[in-house]
Amino acid sequence: MKKLRVRKHAVVLNRSVAGDGGITFILVIMAIFMFLPMWYLIVNSFKPLGEMNLTPPRFYVMKPTLKNYIDLFTNINATWVPISRYIFNTIFISVAATVGCLVFGSMAAYSISKIRFPGYNIVMNLIIYSLMISSTVSGLTNFIIYVQLGWLNTYTISIVPVWASTLGLYLVKNFMDANVSDEMIEAARIDGATEFFIYLRIVMPLVKPAWLTLIITTFQQVWNAGASGYVWSEQLKTFNAAITQVITVSAGAGSASIVLMMSVPIIMFIITQSQIVETMASSGMKD
Amino acid sequence: MPDNTAVKETKNVKVQKSRKEMTKWEWTLHEMKRTRVGYLMVAPFLLMFLVFTVVPVALSILLSFTSFNMFQWPKFIFMDNYIRLFLDDDLFMTAFKNTMMFAITTGPTSYILSFMLAWFINELSPRMRAFVTVIFYAPSISGAVYLVWGIIFQGDIYGYVNGWLLKLGIISVPIIWFKDAKYVVGLCIMVALWTSLGTAFLSFIAGLQGIDRHLYEAGAVDGIKNRWQELWFITLPTMKPMLMFGAVLAITGSFGFGGIVTALCGTPSVDYVAWTLTHHLQEYMTTRFEFGYASAISVVLFLIMFGANIGIQKLLSKVGQ
Numbered sequence: 001m002k003k004l005r006v007r008k009h010a011v012v013l014n015r016s017v018a019g020d021g022g023i024t025f026i027l028v029i030m031a032i033f034m035f036l037p038m039w040y041l042i043v044n045s046f047k048p049l050g051e052m053n054l055t056p057p058r059f060y061v062m063k064p065t066l067k068n069y070i071d072l073f074t075n076i077n078a079t080w081v082p083i084s085r086y087i088f089n090t091i092f093i094s095v096a097a098t099v100g101c102l103v104f105g106s107m108a109a110y111s112i113s114k115i116r117f118p119g120y121n122i123v124m125n126l127i128i129y130s131l132m133i134s135s136t137v138s139g140l141t142n143f144i145i146y147v148q149l150g151w152l153n154t155y156t157i158s159i160v161p162v163w164a165s166t167l168g169l170y171l172v173k174n175f176m177d178a179n180v181s182d183e184m185i186e187a188a189r190i191d192g193a194t195e196f197f198i199y200l201r202i203v204m205p206l207v208k209p210a211w212l213t214l215i216i217t218t219f220q221q222v223w224n225a226g227a228s229g230y231v232w233s234e235q236l237k238t239f240n241a242a243i244t245q246v247i248t249v250s251a252g253a254g255s256a257s258i259v260l261m262m263s264v265p266i267i268m269f270i271i272t273q274s275q276i277v278e279t280m281a282s283s284g285m286k287d
Numbered sequence: 288m289p290d291n292t293a294v295k296e297t298k299n300v301k302v303q304k305s306r307k308e309m310t311k312w313e314w315t316l317h318e319m320k321r322t323r324v325g326y327l328m329v330a331p332f333l334l335m336f337l338v339f340t341v342v343p344v345a346l347s348i349l350l351s352f353t354s355f356n357m358f359q360w361p362k363f364i365f366m367d368n369y370i371r372l373f374l375d376d377d378l379f380m381t382a383f384k385n386t387m388m389f390a391i392t393t394g395p396t397s398y399i400l401s402f403m404l405a406w407f408i409n410e411l412s413p414r415m416r417a418f419v420t421v422i423f424y425a426p427s428i429s430g431a432v433y434l435v436w437g438i439i440f441q442g443d444i445y446g447y448v449n450g451w452l453l454k455l456g457i458i459s460v461p462i463i464w465f466k467d468a469k470y471v472v473g474l475c476i477m478v479a480l481w482t483s484l485g486t487a488f489l490s491f492i493a494g495l496q497g498i499d500r501h502l503y504e505a506g507a508v509d510g511i512k513n514r515w516q517e518l519w520f521i522t523l524p525t526m527k528p529m530l531m532f533g534a535v536l537a538i539t540g541s542f543g544f545g546g547i548v549t550a551l552c553g554t555p556s557v558d559y560v561a562w563t564l565t566h567h568l569q570e571y572m573t574t575r576f577e578f579g580y581a582s583a584i585s586v587v588l589f590l591i592m593f594g595a596n597i598g599i600q601k602l603l604s605k606v607g608q
Contacts, residue, residue, distance in 0.1 A: 023407045035422050037435045056450030108332035115325030118318050130340050132596040134543030136565050137589045138343035140572050164335035195324040224430035262429035280493035284528020
């Protein structure tokens with residue numbers, strides 16, 4: 001009879017104490033390696049000037065201060081565009097890019113996954129191939145196209161190209177394949193529902209985790225894009241781009257700015273983690 | 288409404304030939320008509336996708352056979368750009384070697400690291416797992432957060448590493464980490480790995496969670512003795528689709544390597560030790576305006592990314608067969 005070990009949440013088979021110990025050890029080391037830089041950053045952002053220049057630097061802060069954050073905002077505000085404009089730009093660009101990506105992406109995903117028009121497999125293969133190359137490859141010709149379209153230094157250039165991103169679409173399509181049965185769609189069609197009705201009222205509510213994931217990944221992409229070389233008017237730049245420009249003010253303000261930039265995507269991920277992981281359950285590639 | 292559709296359908300059935308009577312083309316045409324809403328729904332995305340991804344790649348290939356500076360019409364010079372790249376451009380060969388070196392070190396390492404960590408945390412309690420996932424995943428979604436390594440490895444005595452090494456008496460003068468050819472490559476690889484636990488990592492976590500526990504129980508009955516056998520005989524074959532997805536992301540990421548180097552070491556990095564194809568491309572595109580030549584560089588990058596991806600997919604599809 002095999003010896004079973006019982007843990008709080010599950011019965012486990014085939015596990016040795018030594019193995020568990022070793023794995024825990026590796027996990028702790030890795031967690032420290034991953035988290036320590038983040039910790040330095042957070043600590044640095046709250047350090048007053050006097051503590052910044054201690055050698056060797058301390059791993060904690062004795063008299064935490066918000067001065068670095070205040071400095072950061074004063075400096076952004078000192079440029080001739082008020083900070084509210086940067087915040088408006090960020091919200092406007094993120095929302096427009098994300099909404100477009102969601103509407104076009106999920107509609108295409110439904111069409112590829114459930115209508116399966118002749119040629120759908122060609123479109124899907126192109127999408128998968130596009131995941132295999134990074135944007136660096138098409139950077140140059142993209143630039144030429146932007147010039148031809150007259151999009152340099154406009155909002156459009158920060159918004160429309162994002163609508164063509166494929167990772168979110170790929171995830172939504174796979175999630176539909178796995179979680180929405182063809183029989184149900186067929187039944188709705190027989191009842192006289194139009195394809196658009198089925199997409200909006202039947203399928204979309206069923207794939208909520210997937211489109212939430214699409215929203216989050218698109219938002220992260222737009223947020224982290226920061227300053228692109230294609231936009232140079234201050235009035236059109238995002239908060240993130242503005243922060244990057246004043247990053248050199250002082251080491252403390254620099255840390256504060258990175259903390260602000262990273263906190264948004266991390267908080268969003270913490271809130272939506274379970275939905276994202278649920279989506280990823282169908283992220284696999286079939287051959 | 289329901290009555291109408293019923294009438295329509297019976298009419299259709301009368302008029303239509305069955306699938307067997309139609310030629311392949313007739314059938315395709317009939318299907319296209321039936322699914323025309325599908326084309327309408329995919330059209331907006333497809334248009335964007337063609338304009339911003341497919342056309343640019345095709346255009347790059349065309350331009351790579353020309354000499355082009357954006358002001359004059361491209362001049363066809365056939366293979367000259369490629370001949371120049373491989374025979375006459377030492378810096379390109381450096382970039383090529385460095386890109387390969389970075390890809391071969393960071394790609395597989397980040398892939399295996401993602402999988403191993405996902406596998407290790409799989410048996411934690413759900414709450415603990417969620418917590419550890421955030422810690423591991425955070426660096427990859429935080430944008431420019433890797434700049435913190437510039438603070439940690441700052442070149443003066445105020446940097447964390449220098450400060451402590453001086454204090455402990457290991458070094459007597461501060462090391463300018465990101466300007467020293469001895470350290471640049473190693474540090475960049477480390478930073479790249481730090482930011483590499485991304486989408487693939489989440490995909491692996493989800494894949495591991497989705498494996499039916501009964502498989503493991505059955506495996507135990509069938510004589511699997513330890514966790515490694517369980518991994519090899521049950522977990523890996525079941526996870527194959529995720530493994531393929533993760534491989535694509537890892538390969539694409541590792542060949543596109545370059546942004547981190549630029550941000551931490553500046554361009555060019557000291558003695559060009561971390562000069563990659565991305566940098567070479569940037570150089571010809573933004574400072575020299577030799578667009579034809581730059582296109583040839585992006586085609587080379589495209590071919591190695593694509594080739595590596597297809598090769599690895601072929602290889603992975605054999606796992607467990």
